[in-house]
Amino acid sequence: MAFITVFLVLFCLVCAWLSNSRIRKSGKLPPGPYSFPIIGNILQLGQYPHQSLAKLSKTYGPLMSLHLGSIYTVVVSSPEAAKEILQKHDLAFSSRIITAAGQAHDHHKISMVFLPVGSQWSKLRKICREQLFSTHRLVASQGLRQDKLRKLRDHVQECCVSGRVVNIGEVSFITTVNLMSVTLFSVDFTDFGSDTTQEWKETIEALIDIVGCPNSADFFPVLKRFDPQGIKKEADFYFGKFLSMFEDIINQRLESRRTSLPHHHSPKKNDLLQVLLDISEGSDYELSSNDIKHLLLDLFVAGTDTSASTVELTMTELLLNPEKMSKAKDELKNVIGDNNQIEEADISRLPYLQAVIKEILRYQPVGPLLVPHKSEHDVEINGYTIPKNTQVLINVWAMGRDANLWLNPNSFEPERFLDNKVDFKGRDFELIPFGSGRRMCPGLPLANRMLHMMVASLIHNFDWKLEPETKTKDGNTTVKFGTAHNKAVPLKALPTML
Structure with a gap:
């Protein structure tokens, strides 16, 4: 066993040396900190890599070199550099680093997240853009989401009557899971007070943690076959769990479609699975059941955790800044009225609410380094050579906290966006929490609606008070780093009716 360990260490050293030698011959590389033998700059990432990298970029600049094991990496920390990468040279940087976890169940060969830009990837993007997340499709399915938001308000109202504290992260998660599941499948996956909620939360967070976990097999690809941390094994388990569930749902729907036609006239489902199955049976696209399964996995997992985390972080800042909460509530009262249910079409009439969402996406982006x-x-x-096969990290957190771009960048101030046309739709590179260019998040139109509607539903007609023991700012704003940010301490508050 000792011999194998020594052999692997020596082999990793040789691989890292060969890789670094090739990189050094590539031309003038961006500056960066000293790289240690074998491990490179791994130890300098720290517990919060986005913050550590932002600090290093102040010394080495907006294009910075790092060696993460044998993986040469360039970190981008300014809007100008991000625009060069994601717009001017978009196609050249359109590929993905394939992690060991991403290879579970061959997901990287089918997933829109990992596929290289080509015919299959273009087909899936076009389906998302024109069929799944078009304005017409989202308007058609908004009734499904309104029912979930109504359930959220009813639950909060019940807590008001009984004097119960609300775990805002948990209710945000339940609502987001059901908003996604009803939009995709016309069914609720869980409910308030359900025993399945914690299982869902643990499963989704485990999958996302596995995908975002630093993996020695990614830093040293020669170790992939050994899976020393067991990450690939865990990824196989959690990916398989979701894929099996989605396969069952697809098969049930196919059976329902087969038995209901042509003799029955049951109402047609108005969800995204119905759209995908219609597409698969048409002649415009070649879309297999396996394609649908992996696409649903991408959409459901990515949309659920990030949206729930963003809502919890937004509510945290509003509760810690009562004057901001009052402004948002006053706007809702003036525009929507008392006791009226907000509609998705109302979002455009709520500039302060829009500013709140923009500000949280600047201040606490849930994907601080985007997908590499x-x-x-x-x-x-900019005069530097970025060699072939370089991993590129876009530090959107650093750009959101840059004092050269934002006044008081470390303060939560939605007002900065009231007379500012900067948006997060991918055109303004100082604010790109969803990315930009051809690899931009395809689910942004749905996420945009969900974020505004969930926050509005929580604050319209309700007052909130933090639990006394959770009123400290540090305890409420600390987040865990990962593929998606989550609060380290759950946000709990007591609601009262207005």
């Missing part, structure tokens, strides 16, 4: 990009060939950026 990879260079397809050598590219020159």
